[in-house]
Amino acid sequence: MCHHCVMESVKAGMLSRRSFFKGTIAAAGAAALATTLPSRPLFAAETPKKAEDLTHEIWEQFPTYFGGQQLFIDQKFSHAKDTFNLNEWRISEHTGTHIDAPLHFTADGKSVAELPVEDLIAPLVVIDIRAKAAENPDAQVTPDDIKAWTSANGDLPEGAVVALLSGWGDHVATEKFRNVGDDGKTMHFPGFHVETAQLLIEQPSIKAIAVDTLSLDHGPSPDFIVHNTWLPSGRYGIEGVANLDKVPVKGATIVVGAPKIKGATGGPARIFALV
Amino acid sequence: MCHHCVMESVKAGMLSRRSFFKGTIAAAGAAALATTLPSRPLFAAETPKKAEDLTHEIWEQFPTYFGGQQLFIDQKFSHAKDTFNLNEWRISEHTGTHIDAPLHFTADGKSVAELPVEDLIAPLVVIDIRAKAAENPDAQVTPDDIKAWTSANGDLPEGAVVALLSGWGDHVATEKFRNVGDDGKTMHFPGFHVETAQLLIEQPSIKAIAVDTLSLDHGPSPDFIVHNTWLPSGRYGIEGVANLDKVPVKGATIVVGAPKIKGATGGPARIFALV
Numbered sequence: 001m002c003h004h005c006v007m008e009s010v011k012a013g014m015l016s017r018r019s020f021f022k023g024t025i026a027a028a029g030a031a032a033l034a035t036t037l038p039s040r041p042l043f044a045a046e047t048p049k050k051a052e053d054l055t056h057e058i059w060e061q062f063p064t065y066f067g068g069q070q071l072f073i074d075q076k077f078s079h080a081k082d083t084f085n086l087n088e089w090r091i092s093e094h095t096g097t098h099i100d101a102p103l104h105f106t107a108d109g110k111s112v113a114e115l116p117v118e119d120l121i122a123p124l125v126v127i128d129i130r131a132k133a134a135e136n137p138d139a140q141v142t143p144d145d146i147k148a149w150t151s152a153n154g155d156l157p158e159g160a161v162v163a164l165l166s167g168w169g170d171h172v173a174t175e176k177f178r179n180v181g182d183d184g185k186t187m188h189f190p191g192f193h194v195e196t197a198q199l200l201i202e203q204p205s206i207k208a209i210a211v212d213t214l215s216l217d218h219g220p221s222p223d224f225i226v227h228n229t230w231l232p233s234g235r236y237g238i239e240g241v242a243n244l245d246k247v248p249v250k251g252a253t254i255v256v257g258a259p260k261i262k263g264a265t266g267g268p269a270r271i272f273a274l275v
Numbered sequence: 276m277c278h279h280c281v282m283e284s285v286k287a288g289m290l291s292r293r294s295f296f297k298g299t300i301a302a303a304g305a306a307a308l309a310t311t312l313p314s315r316p317l318f319a320a321e322t323p324k325k326a327e328d329l330t331h332e333i334w335e336q337f338p339t340y341f342g343g344q345q346l347f348i349d350q351k352f353s354h355a356k357d358t359f360n361l362n363e364w365r366i367s368e369h370t371g372t373h374i375d376a377p378l379h380f381t382a383d384g385k386s387v388a389e390l391p392v393e394d395l396i397a398p399l400v401v402i403d404i405r406a407k408a409a410e411n412p413d414a415q416v417t418p419d420d421i422k423a424w425t426s427a428n429g430d431l432p433e434g435a436v437v438a439l440l441s442g443w444g445d446h447v448a449t450e451k452f453r454n455v456g457d458d459g460k461t462m463h464f465p466g467f468h469v470e471t472a473q474l475l476i477e478q479p480s481i482k483a484i485a486v487d488t489l490s491l492d493h494g495p496s497p498d499f500i501v502h503n504t505w506l507p508s509g510r511y512g513i514e515g516v517a518n519l520d521k522v523p524v525k526g527a528t529i530v531v532g533a534p535k536i537k538g539a540t541g542g543p544a545r546i547f548a549l550v
Contacts, residue, residue, distance in 0.1 A: 047322045056535070057535050057537050071536070079380070080382065083503075085379055085380075085540040086367065086379065086540055086541070087368050087540060088365060089539075090365045091363065091364055091366075092361065092362075093364065103360055117326050120547075121547070224359070256532075256545075260333060261332070261348075261543070262334040263348065264362065265359075265360040265361055265362060266361070268534055268536070269532065270545065271532075272392065
């Protein structure tokens with residue numbers, strides 16, 4: 001499907017699916033359809049008691065979507081010789097636990113540096129599909145998975161970041177993180193289904209989607225359809241999130257330490273969940 | 276003064292100054308002298324209401340300590356040609372609003388990635404020396420400045436990050452950020468006085484010191500004495516902090532999104548104050 005066809009298909013899907021969220025999202029979500037968003041609470045719950053690190057350490061051979069090395073560390077000064085240590089990095093913006101800004105899949109969308117600060121702190125929703133991902137590495141977060149979450153936990157919180165917990169974070173140091181199939185090229189890991197991206201776009205307060213895998217799209221995606229649907233809506237994504245199994249599915253607050261480099265289409269981020 | 280002499284001077288100074296903090300630091304600070312630190316509250320105050328961005332945007336000509344360019348952006352994919360944008364950065368670890376890890380000035384201290392998460396979230400103390408910095412660009416935070424803060428605000432909070440507000444953040448896009456003098460090489464901007472670093476080291480719970488200038492040491496420092504005193508104590512520093520004039524001198528919580536790159540001696544960080 002060409003890029004134009006994908007976008008037309010997306011728009012058509014959005015129209016036919018408008019009724020889905022009626023009754024399943026917070027009333028405030030409907031109010032947010034107005035031009036001016038209502039001010040939202042910064043924190044999901046009461047004063048947090050502890051912080052969980054949702055960030056993988058990045059080493060030079062950290063697995064990458066394209067397969068090649070994306071971090072190169074060059075020591076410029078050494079303590080033994082110069083009395084201090086200092087390195088220079090060469091690094092792709094899309095390495096490790098990192099952001100996808102709207103600019104990544106648009107001609108002129110927001111860069112990471114342009115994301116509003118209030119979009120970097122949000123109630124965290126965790127959609128746990130570990131059971132089906134263990135059976136099928138190509139599993140996707142579907143609208144039914146969102147429905148199962150709202151049935152158990154109530155409406156999606158205003159201004160949430162919605163994260164996929166597939167269990168793939170456990171595989172980060174192994175071949176299974178990329179999980180290349182028998183054809184030697186197609187990857188197999190979970191991601192969002194495009195219909196889920198469409199549904200979440202209908203709730204304007206939702207700030208971002210996040211995955212514990214290498215891509216918002218599942219491994220075998222031929223067309224980045226989730227990227228092409230979600231990022232042009234002006235919202236951002238997070239890829240390679242760690243430790244989602246250590247936070248509650250509802251009630252934590254995510255703090256996204258996105259790098260503030262001018263014009264960046266993404267970038268390695270330090271991400272915490274405050275619980 | 277050679278490195279060894281500096282350290283000997285520091286140790287001597289610490290012994291003679293032990294009495295300073297009696298009565299000026301929280302009682303819990305004394306308890307923290309025990310091997311096991313007591314658990315500390317994550318937040319300075321009640322549930323935060325808003326976030327302030329303490330991070331400067333980094334552009335390629337962002338002013339640097341050494342004077343040369345430290346960020347180079349290379350576009351690898353473009354939306355027009357490839358349907359997505361992606362850049363690669365070449366960047367020094369010590370660029371923009373960034374961390375100094377203990378490893379920066381030690382042979383084998385903690386890297387940024389090894390800093391405990393609980394050290395990256397802390398009560399924020401702002402020491403405002405804007406008045407004297409406006410008179411003298413080489414001004415330093417002295418023990419008297421700390422005393423003035425505690426007289427007005429009570430004991431330093433347990434586990435605080437202590438930040439210098441000199442007003443230098445306003446100069447980031449101008450020559451005055453480096454402020455090179457008539458000799459064509461010596462810089463003139465505020466920093467911490469080594470005796471202040473020594474005093475804060477005596478309160479083991481203090482997690483970091485931060486400056487709104489290019490260096491923990493003030494501009495004319497010939498020997499990085501504050502770096503050589505503070506970082507070997509196992510604590511970290513933050514340089515180039517923005518917007519400290521927009522947060523209260525007491526009561527905010529700093530969240531330090533330090534990059535988690537293996538072996539890093541520092542790195543550009545996204546930093547928030549939750550108020």
